[in-house]
Amino acid sequence: MILTGKIVARIVAICMLGVLLQLSFFSRVELFHVSPDILPALIVCLGLLGGSMTGAVSGFSVGLFLDCLLVEALGISSLVLLGIGYLAGLFRERFEIHSSLVPALLCMGLTMFAELGFGLIQLLFGLDAPLSTLIVRDLLLKSVYAFFLGWPMYLLVRRVLRPALVEDPKVQRRRQPTVLGA
């Protein structure tokens, strides 16, 4: 991804919109008693399109913004989301994405990873209450929602960031061939 001022502005807008949508909409609706969490999937999409550094920085920033808006201890969401952004980016750098299922599957897997990460950090800091087994249902359903939301989200983010994507076949098709000596 070629990062210009405009592209960075677009990424910032995507992240802010994602956080606001999560807090005002997705966190407040429930399907089968579980609310979807789109933020890990959004960071995975940014990591897949922009690489490990874009993923990590976006994850850190989104986590910081989220914790600021929720007035919770800063750093927990940043740590978890930067981790999944980096992992998604690393996947893109190491492997070619041939199947359209890859973004959705990665969104699912890394959302589960993120939820486990939140839980682990919380357990490390100590829980003052007993843990319900329903937390497993929450974890699994959030991952399933991420699978279904991941693919449209990936397409949408890719569309917004298209000018910066060097490997986008549509961009390559439009590019004029270079004629030597012309």
Place this chain on the structure above:
Amino acid sequence: MYRKQVRRRRAVLALLIVGSFVLLTITYGRSSNGLQRGVSTIFSPVQSVSDRALKPARDLVDWFDKTFDARGENSRLKSELVTARTQAVAGQEALNENKQLRKLVELDHDPALASSAYEEVIGRVTVRSPTVWHSSVGIDVGSSDGVHVDDPVISGDGVVGRIASVEGGSSQVMLLTDHESAISAKVLPAGVQGVVKPEVGNPEDLILDFIDSTKRVHGGLTVVTAGWCTQGLCSLFPPGLPLGEVTKASIIEQEAKEQVQVRPYADLRNLDLVQVLTGGSRG
């Protein structure tokens, strides 16, 4: 060139990880800081607008969710829901709001509130935490409306939680289901006292802990806030506010664990309007 790039990437990653740990160490267990106050103040109007704009969409998803729930129950409920479908999107927003406000007004006449001279501030829920590990909601009233940290928050059905942090025009409410929440409560009419704590991950169940195992509690009994005051130290909640209903109270659990299960009256997953009790004589 490639190695330099890799080194730079690793440095940025390390910086971000260290930054996260530093932030965590500095802010964990403390009240809101300047950055959070600033961001919260700037985005509070945006959240309020997006909350209102997205309400019809939320209602639509809620309708789907409720329809799925009802499908398993019986055909009568199913047909009722189909009839309700036409009303749901267009009129439900206004009806729900009206219903909640009516309940709040009814709760104003609760003797528990009347005697403790509380002032009620009505707030609208604007944001909700996305993870089950922290159960909190943001509301659109803050210190400029007279809201203070630790003020009790109720809905038309019962206790919702307490104020965890306050900004100028917004506040965060720690719900009953947050793992840090604990409220002294008593079972009516038996008078058995205990502490209501959540079971993390399960918003439909609370645990009444530390009860006197010699006194028997059975399902269906009402649990209210105990509201105590001793040596100048008072409970944050006034006495007599409805908390929930005892659902499961096996004698074995009462004897061994000294706890019973309670279902909260307030629907903590679908909060829209809440009431903050400011001032008043606590306990």
